[in-house]
Amino acid sequence: MRYIPHTQEDIQQMLETVGVGSLEELFEEIPKSVRLQRPLDLSAPLSEPELLRHLRSLADRNATPDSMPSFLGGGAYNHFIPAAVDQLISRSEFYTAYTPYQPEISQGTLQAIFEYQTLVCQLTGMDVANASMYDGASACAEAVLMAVRATRRKRVLISEALHPEYRETVATYCRYLDVELVPVPFDASGGTDMSALSSLLDKETAALVVGYPNFFGVVEDLAAQAEVAHGLGARLVAAVQEPIALGLLKSPGELGADIVAGEGQSFGIPVAFGGPYLGFFAARQKDLRTMPGRLVGETLDTRGQRGFVLTLATREQHIRREKATSNICSNEGLCALMATIYLSLMGKSGIREVAVQNFSKAEYAKRAIGALQGFSIPFAGATFNEFVVEAGVEAGAVLERLERQGILGGIALGGYFPEMSNRFLVCVTEQNSRQEIDALVAALAGGEK
């Protein structure tokens, strides 16, 4: 038992100190009637080499971009992760620490989170950011709850071009609260329909929630949306599923968003079959006191030195208890650290360069695919690194054909939007070489014969 240090002799000595005769006696407060009367029925223990062999055999049964060129995005993105990110987060002083409740011996985590909060504010153009949330979808749900709290209104408009899994998560969070969720359709551009929006917005509306870019990769007109939302006293929530875009696009803050919630996976965090990811969350100063989650603040110690602490905890669940409007307790500290390291390495020029590469490669692919016979680009709006393709036939069949040629070509949209059974979402990042893109285009073209 290599994780447990006790020898038989230790156990005997300790039982004597405790004053009991056996290990069984330690559990005598547990009534016999609820004791398990048999051993747990689990597989026999594996040695370390056996375990690794078994896990490798499982891991090898999953496709990855190394085994198959991949154009999958949809909220989880294959970006390059500099080696330094994993090296640094593997320092066990970071990953084996708990929530920094004792600031004197947690300054590493605390300062890193303070830096993370700053980077999120700079990137989103917002005033305050929290120390992270579970993922983009749950952060988006918390943004809705916060807008409801801040405005004391109960109607929330949600763009149908917002990531479907974000919409579903918002719906789950609001399921038993007195909040009405109203869908807003998208138009031919692939962006939220402004005329529908204007007719649906009213003085009871707490918030409008849109993706930036949205699920179709389309860059929403946040400035126009902010104007109509603010005209009626509603908050604009921008949900960012691909934050690399913020290296190139105007920040949501600059365009008038009141809350920015998003997914930070693109910043140095592996796709890892969907998690752990990093929800980021930023808001305006005026809404600080209604923000969910943890915050780290700067202060001084008894010797006058700069230091950092968890702060404004009075907003939190452990103080307000039944009055609380969010139950979030932990954050994604290590993922926030990964993002902080990634963004520090990329810096001002790197975040721009990687964004330009994503955009340029996606545009290259989009033009080439759009020019193919039998395929078109149905949405007219500007996109970042993802775009929707319309095939003349069922998208699933097209993607299966690509898969037989060794390419993961995209995500079929029919499962999310039944009327889009011929459409699929293609994502191109800096990891896709021109050669891979050309192979994708050729494979699609080959299917026309």
Added chain:
Amino acid sequence: MSSVGTSGLVLNEKLIFEHSDPGRKGYSLPALDVPEAQLPTALVREEVAGFPELSEVDVVRHFTRLSTWNYGVDSGFYPLGSCTMKYNPKVNEAAARLAGFAGAHPLAPEHLSQGALELMFSLQQELAEVSGFPAVTLQPAAGAHGELTGMLIIRAWHEAQGNPRRKVLIPDTAHGTNPATAALCGYEVVSIPSDGVLSAERVAELMDENVAGLMVTNPNTLGLFESQIKEICEVVHAKGGLVYCDGANLNALMGIARPGDMGIDVMHFNLHKTFSTPHGGGGPGAGPVGVTAALEPFLPVPVVVREAGQYRLDSQRPQSIGRMRAFHGNFGILVRAYAYIRTLGGAGLKHASQMAVLNANYIRARLEGTYHLPYKQRSLHEVVFSERNLPNDCHTLDVAKRLIDYGYHPPTVYFPLVVKGAIMIEPTETESQEVLDEFCEAMLAIAAEARDNPELLHQAPVRTRVGRMDETAAARNPRLKWEG
């Protein structure tokens, strides 16, 4: 008496932004191999103002220095009650980093994700066996997230019976997230005063047809087993309610007793606690939820199922509460927990729980004569003392800070709220008798210092790079980002 705490050379370090120098780069990308495209100018930002510019070595040195300011489980004893800071096995880290796990896309076709899905399915079954619940979802991202999932399931079940009910009963020893969760599900909270252990009689007094359920932690936050749990469940069930168990303290019970066998209907697991995945400075964790067969239809979608030897994600579940987050859960954490369970097996898990409980009782026995023990019932995996016996205006916080000078992470303090000045110690099974002895000697020495030289406590910690922080100033005048 020996002390592991000492002082050494620790390097100062500025904020990352204060290192920035225009023109430095810490990354490299391949040259763009397609023509550079142009977005409409109106959409383009000028630059990300404020972002730092650093070389790779600047960044590496910065975060390496920050790491040395942190105390982790690998640094030393971390007896944080209710948080179960056990050793995090290194093979788990290697497992999560296997290319086929780290690189798998959550929306890849199911037949190309069979390894990941099989691991999830197996982990669901293993957790079901450990807990006694027939069905498990792995989707929740943290304990509190699992708690919300569990309570949404309770509400959905009541709605399906035709009446959501109005109230939830919560003992005063509960985790703070419990009342917040009940509120998020649209319930009023009725607090149950407890006397260490909850009595079935008291629950019966409060239980009626307007109560949707009871939220209980077992073992509870005092480290005590809720010995009347079976009767309590019967009382709640008799009036049509359901029982939710906060599984934060499952580490005491593996292979010994199963919440599902006690009559509990829903429970969340804290994989990062019980199953040894790292806490990561606050997360990521994972908070799977186990339920009875009657509640299975309400689990969040998607659910991993096996059909004809193939694994797939089932989203066609009309009674589901919906989706708790994007994709399928904190998969990388699930890999670590799975690796841990496969390493220990059933007997190993039971042995882990036994040693965790032995360690807690050993500390209790060694400190009981010196520190005040407010509850006399037998402790399981953690033990709660109070500050009552401390002289000379010394309080729990002072003991906690002085422990840092001795080289330990302090226990959980001022929780549970029912104990004034609580000191909640949870050693876990991965600590040796030698470590516990050293820790107890430090605790005893601090008690002596409180009597003879209380200033040592009031001024602690003195061996750390920074001293006690002005938390009042931080809250009064929040500085939440660097502004140059």
